[in-house]
Amino acid sequence: MARTADYQFGEYTFPRGWFMIAVSKEVEQTPQAIRYFGQDMVIYRGESGRVVVIDAYCPHMGAHFAKNSTSYVVLDGERIQGDSIRCPYHGWKFSPEGQCEEIPYSPSPIPKKACVKSWPVQELGGCVFMWHDPEGGDPDYDLPALDEWDDPAWVRWEVDHLGEMDTHPIEIVDNMVDKAHFTPIHGSAEAEYFENVFKDHVVVQDFAAGHRTLAEQALLTYTWYTGPAILRSRMDGDHPSIIQITHTPIDDGRIRAWHALLVKSADPENPEQGVAMAREYQEQSRLSLMQDYEIWAHKRPTFQHLKVMGDGPFGQLRRWYQQFYVPRKKAAEIQQKVNGTIITKGTKRDPWPEKKQEVAVEE
Numbered sequence: 001m002a003r004t005a006d007y008q009f010g011e012y013t014f015p016r017g018w019f020m021i022a023v024s025k026e027v028e029q030t031p032q033a034i035r036y037f038g039q040d041m042v043i044y045r046g047e048s049g050r051v052v053v054i055d056a057y058c059p060h061m062g063a064h065f066a067k068n069s070t071s072y073v074v075l076d077g078e079r080i081q082g083d084s085i086r087c088p089y090h091g092w093k094f095s096p097e098g099q100c101e102e103i104p105y106s107p108s109p110i111p112k113k114a115c116v117k118s119w120p121v122q123e124l125g126g127c128v129f130m131w132h133d134p135e136g137g138d139p140d141y142d143l144p145a146l147d148e149w150d151d152p153a154w155v156r157w158e159v160d161h162l163g164e165m166d167t168h169p170i171e172i173v174d175n176m177v178d179k180a181h182f183t184p185i186h187g188s189a190e191a192e193y194f195e196n197v198f199k200d201h202v203v204v205q206d207f208a209a210g211h212r213t214l215a216e217q218a219l220l221t222y223t224w225y226t227g228p229a230i231l232r233s234r235m236d237g238d239h240p241s242i243i244q245i246t247h248t249p250i251d252d253g254r255i256r257a258w259h260a261l262l263v264k265s266a267d268p269e270n271p272e273q274g275v276a277m278a279r280e281y282q283e284q285s286r287l288s289l290m291q292d293y294e295i296w297a298h299k300r301p302t303f304q305h306l307k308v309m310g311d312g313p314f315g316q317l318r319r320w321y322q323q324f325y326v327p328r329k330k331a332a333e334i335q336q337k338v339n340g341t342i343i344t345k346g347t348k349r350d351p352w353p354e355k356k357q358e359v360a361v362e363e
């Protein structure tokens with residue numbers, strides 16, 4: 001199993017950025033144990049509906065906030081109060097920001113150290129995202145917008161859980177520039193056009209080719225990572241659709257991943273038929289991703305690509321990816337160096353200007 005240090009990306013083991021950590025409808029008031037970035041955490045939904053993610057262990061004597069079913073704090077339904085959580089061991093209560101706000105039995109003032117780490121969380125498109133930053137800073141970019149989620153002409157996705165995999169996330173991100181895998185893995189016709197744009201924390205792939213399963217006509221895809229772990233892809237196949245693929249480190253060299261697909265309904269007057277079509281289309285998209293997945297699950301890590309003409313810009317992609325493993329100051333220097341456009345196949349055209357605007361790759 002390859003670790004971050006083996007790739008020499010930078011001083012941090014886990015990258016800075018927004019990461020998917022849960023499916024919204026699966027987060028309820030009952031606190032659940034989760035593990036990401038080599039840390040045990042707890043996720044719950046407060047009474048206001050707010051999702052809270054805090055360190056799993058109580059600063060008093062280390063009890064796990066979620067892994068309890070027999071304490072009277074749990075049996076009496078006193079664990080979540082407002083958006084705060086009460087420890088099952090001695091009943092200390094913590095705010096969603098992680099500050100202790102009540103020690104039920106002690107007259108002494110609440111010690112300053114009585115707090116747990118709490119992470120910034122946002123929900124978007126039925127998914128819960130968490131900001132992770134080794135320096136502890138606030139988010140320095142936004143989650144990628146998803147206006148179609150609230151547009152009735154689009155059928156909302158049901159997120160696919162792809163489970164855990166022993167791999168480093170870069171082995172998946174490499175896919176962004178991997179022009180040469182489309183024909184052997186996915187059955188695409190020879191690429192007509194293949195371009196990558198690097199712009200700060202975003203990398204784009206603009207691709208045109210035929211595809212065996214997802215379109216009868218030529219398939220145009222416009223795919224981009226916002227940060228190191230959230231991929232979106234717009235496809236103009238038989239039905240316009242938007243893929244979301246997300247992956248989050250659990251431990252160094254192990255990830256969890258999800259897949260989802262929004263589809264524009266062919267017939268907004270007939271929503272039920274639209275849902276059946278969307279589910280079927282999402283399943284085709286998932287199976288297409290599974291073609292990559294089978295490779296990733298069994299491949300040896302790539303520390304140095306044996307690159308030939310016709311391969312995409314793997315070196316540039318990895319330099320871009322490094323920015324998430326170094327302090328912010330250095331990240332800005334990396335961005336300045338890698339920002340730009342690389343066309344691996346075809347000649348410059350006018351691709352999808354409105355989508356370029358959306359990911360802000362053009363000033």
Ligand code: FES
Binds near residue numbers: 058061063088092
């Ligand atoms: S260990 Fe949590 S209150 Fe004592």
Ligand SMILES: [Fe+2]
Binds near residue numbers: 186
């Ligand atoms: Fe692929």
